[in-house]
Amino acid sequence: MSQSRTRAAMVPVTRRVRAYFAAVDRATESPAIFDPAKMGLFELEAPPTPWIDLGWVDNFDRISGTTTECMRTGPVNGASVQFRASLDARVEFDFREWGKLQMALAGGVQHMNVLAADPNADPEPLGGSPLLGVAVLPGSTATEIQVGAGVNAFAIGDMVAVDVDYAQQTGYVGAGIAGAFVRSAADVLRDPNYIRRVTFNVGRVAGATSSSLLMEQPLLGGAPAQDALVQKVIAFADREGGSFFQEWSAVFVLEEQSGGRVCFYYPRLSPSTPAEAAASGYQRERRIEIAEPIAAVALHAAFVALPHKDHNDGEITVCYRSYFPSSAAALY
Amino acid sequence: MQFTKDSFYLALRERMMALNPQRRVMVDGVSRAAIFASENEPVSAKAIEEDSFYLRWGASRAAAKHVGGSRRLRALECVITYRTRGTCESAVDRGRAIGALDNELLNICHPGRSRKRDFTQSPSVDLGSDIFWSEPELAELETGDASDSAAGCGGAILQRSARLTLYFFPEVDFS
Numbered sequence: 091m092s093q094s095r096t097r098a099a100m101v102p103v104t105r106r107v108r109a110y111f112a113a114v115d116r117a118t119e120s121p122a123i124f125d126p127a128k129m130g131l132f133e134l135e136a137p138p139t140p141w142i143d144l145g146w147v148d149n150f151d152r153i154s155g156t157t158t159e160c161m162r163t164g165p166v167n168g169a170s171v172q173f174r175a176s177l178d179a180r181v182e183f184d185f186r187e188w189g190k191l192q193m194a195l196a197g198g199v200q201h202m203n204v205l206a207a208d209p210n211a212d213p214e215p216l217g218g219s220p221l222l223g224v225a226v227l228p229g230s231t232a233t234e235i236q237v238g239a240g241v242n243a244f245a246i247g248d249m250v251a252v253d254v255d256y257a258q259q260t261g262y263v264g265a266g267i268a269g270a271f272v273r274s275a276a277d278v279l280r281d282p283n284y285i286r287r288v289t290f291n292v293g294r295v296a297g298a299t300s301s302s303l304l305m306e307q308p309l310l311g312g313a314p315a316q317d318a319l320v321q322k323v324i325a326f327a328d329r330e331g332g333s334f335f336q337e338w339s340a341v342f343v344l345e346e347q348s349g350g351r352v353c354f355y356y357p358r359l360s361p362s363t364p365a366e367a368a369a370s371g372y373q374r375e376r377r378i379e380i381a382e383p384i385a386a387v388a389l390h391a392a393f394v395a396l397p398h399k400d401h402n403d404g405e406i407t408v409c410y411r412s413y414f415p416s417s418a419a420a421l422y
Numbered sequence: 423m424q425f426t427k428d429s430f431y432l433a434l435r436e437r438m439m440a441l442n443p444q445r446r447v448m449v450d451g452v453s454r455a456a457i458f459a460s461e462n463e464p465v466s467a468k469a470i471e472e473d474s475f476y477l478r479w480g481a482s483r484a485a486a487k488h489v490g491g492s493r494r495l496r497a498l499e500c501v502i503t504y505r506t507r508g509t510c511e512s513a514v515d516r517g518r519a520i521g522a523l524d525n526e527l528l529n530i531c532h533p534g535r536s537r538k539r540d541f542t543q544s545p546s547v548d549l550g551s552d553i554f555w556s557e558p559e560l561a562e563l564e565t566g567d568a569s570d571s572a573a574g575c576g577g578a579i580l581q582r583s584a585r586l587t588l589y590f591f592p593e594v595d596f597s
Contacts, residue, residue, distance in 0.1 A: 106491075145491055145492065146491035146492070186491055187491055187492075187493075378487050378488065379487070380485055380487075380488065380495065380589060381497075381556050381587060381589075384534075384554065384556065384589070386488060386495070
């Protein structure tokens with residue numbers, strides 16, 4: 091037996107998994123890149139741009155469905171060449187914290203902002219005709235929205251959606267992050283509020299000046315366009331069904347307890363059906379008991395990893411695993 | 423944690439005053455709602471006022487399975503004690519009186535949640551989350567004066583302790 095000061099540091103120890111997501115540019119199918127050389131050891135509370143901290147996730151499972159097959163030759167049919175027959179990777183977990191992004195990723199379809207409705211509007215499952223928006227004025231940023239006298243239409247604590255009017259365009263819509271794909275203007279009834287119904291450019295009013303709204307967190311889609319409007323949001327909603335699929339890049343970090351950090355990077359994740367759901371379905375939300383009958387509710391999320399071409403060598407891949415050894419840890 | 427204790431105490435006090443405005447006692451010549459946080463009472467205070475609720479805080483721990491994330495759930499034990507000798511000299515209605523106190527306690531503990539506020543400021547400030555708690559568990563009745571129990575009347579004073587657990591997100595960011 092010999093003494094070693096470094097062996098234990100080769101064991102990654104973690105307490106929890108943190109999830110970071112960034113939008114894929116849907117028009118070009120370009121993922122957000124996680125560069126371990128530049129970003130790997132980032133402060134977990136302050137992820138580098140464009141990564142968004144989605145908090146603690148539980149029951150984190152990485153499932154590889156990649157299969158290998160052999161070409162067999164010779165008189166005894168021995169394996170002579172091995173190759174990968176299919177490339178498949180999935181990831182599943184429970185979001186323990188709820189928010190707009192967590193719901194959108196767990197739901198997988200368009201994620202709707204329920205806009206404050208006109209009292210005389212007909213009832214609709216996602217909210218009827220909304221109250222008129224307030225015009226955004228020049229000089230607005232992601233954290234301060236200039237609205238002039240329109241500031242009186244909002245109260246501290248209100249949730250708001252900030253985006254442009256729908257102008258009969260087709261394709262992906264939403265400031266900064268694609269919130270939906272419009273195939274034809276008729277599908278969305280040419281509703282000028284449609285983009286604000288699906289936009290990720292939302293925030294909560296933390297304060298106000300005489301002419302501007304101060305946001306609790308920066309708007310996800312960045313500074314609003316000059317012709318954007320602000321509308322009050324009452325709730326978030328999603329649906330079972332729909333043709334749109336969310337697509338995001340993701341990084342999962344095993345929060346290091348013994349020095350070594352492990353990161354999993356998925357360039358393109360698309361919501362999918364959990365592996366367990368093949369025959370009998372699955373639970374969208376999971377109860378985590380506090381003291382019966384009190385329970386917390388977690389959002390179950392499942393994704394399939396879409397392929398990405400690695401520019402270093404042209405290989406097609408679906409996910410990456412990186413390990414940052416503890417300082418002074420043995421390397422093998 | 424102080425905000426949790428204050429919010430719970432004041433929620434119960436407000437509910438009790440709405441439910442039974444007559445549930446008041448005179449303390450040092452001042453009429454007060456008959457619910458007290460023991461740790462806030464002067465050390466010279468009478469041991470325990472009858473027909474009053476006394477809140478005493480116990481241990482606090484992390485709620486199992488809820489220790490991740492930036493806002494971790496914590497549990498805080500609370501014991502609520504009350505006693506009565508009834509309303510007449512013979513104390514023959516003390517059973518009914520303790521039953522009324524049981525009933526009031528169950529009423530004011532429902533619903534089992536309240537907004538967490540910072541009462542160190544005026545007006546108080548909303549802290550953005552709720553506290554919530556388990557159903558009170560009523561322990562067996564105790565007799566306040568054991569000497570009487572031998573007489574077969576079960577004691578002239580009846581006392582009960584109820585135990586519940588509060589859950590709250592502390593004002594600590596664990597990120």
